[in-house]
Amino acid sequence: MRRLKSLLAIASMTAIMLAGCNSFPGRPTKAELPLRPSNVTDFAALYGENCAGCHGADGKSGAAIAMNNRIYLEIIDDASMRHVISDGVPGTAMPPFAQSAGGSLTDRQINLLIAGIRKTWAAVSSAGSGAPPYSNSTPGDSNRGAQVYAANCQSCHGADGKGGTAGSVVDASYLSLVSDQYLRSIVIAGRPDLGHPDWKSAASGQPLTPAQVSDVVAWLSSKRPASPLAQSN
Structure with a gap:
């Protein structure tokens, strides 16, 4: 009986001490605790x-x-x-x-x-009005794409795509790290933050058609080194 009373007394003191910790100065409140990442x-x-x-x-x-x-x-x-x-x-x-x-x-x-x-x-804008679609299930033609590149891209990226006033677009390391969809997005939307024109501001003076976008992407893709990983996303 005496042993039981001692155990109860110890348990009571422990509970009191733990409760007291919650009131220590500087202890963060629940609202101040960092959120779980999720x-x-x-x-x-x-x-x-x-x-x-x-x-x-x-x-x-x-x-x-x-x-x-x-x-x-x-x-x-x-x-x-x-x-x-x-x-x-x-x-x-x-x-x-x-x-x-x-x-x-x-x-x-x-x-x-x-x-x-x-x-x-995404402010209300008509900047993309008439733009080629984001994706296309019909593969482009790399031979036609070479002609599209020559008319619209080589003035900045060089006749062989290895760079001019702008960087190389046929660099193996670069093409190994980007998908065909990424290339298509850049051709259509450009990189205004880097001075890269969009589809309607091509060097030829005419907006690129959906077929031309697919063709030049096919030409760029043909320069990519062989890889076991799919590049279709």
């Missing part, structure tokens, strides 16, 4: 942590396509953007971010990213 819902935080490193802190001037490119945001739909963010692009520097694909973001966080990108950078 509970972060602020767009700026999500974008800064997961996207800014490649797409730029302000949605531009990063290594990857600019997210503040209005034409790009007009031609890509939510489903396509969600697919790229969720599953990544095999064979390129774009990793999967969805938890279901081994990433760290929940479906809700991916939806918040898409909505935030559009709200922040």
